Amino acid sequence: MSARWPSRYPVWTLGALGVAALLFCAQVWVQYAREWSEAERAYLMDYLRSGIRGNVSAKAQRRYVLLNGVTAQGQARLVLGDEAERVKDADGKPGTG
DSSP states (O other): OOOOSSOSSOHHHHHHHHHHHHHHHHHHHHHHHHHOOHHHHHHHHHHHHHHHHHHHOTTOOOOOOOOEEEOTTSOEEEOOGGGOOEEEOTTSOEEEO
């Protein structure tokens, strides 16, 4: 019995979509590893969680963490770009300082 050609199943199309998805994920990971600052990495999970909460319920509330800094003059400001560095917390977990 011979196989029918072309197949009724979109094998090549699904394969191409899978390869494209893998390449996209690899590119995002490379950009994250090479180009993102520590402040951007620290904000990523809170940013994703806030988007999910906003889609689940308009009334969903939860604490949002911002990296705050103090200038030499004592003025409070947000930490941006390369102003943060990766350190370990008191319990040994990675954090920012």
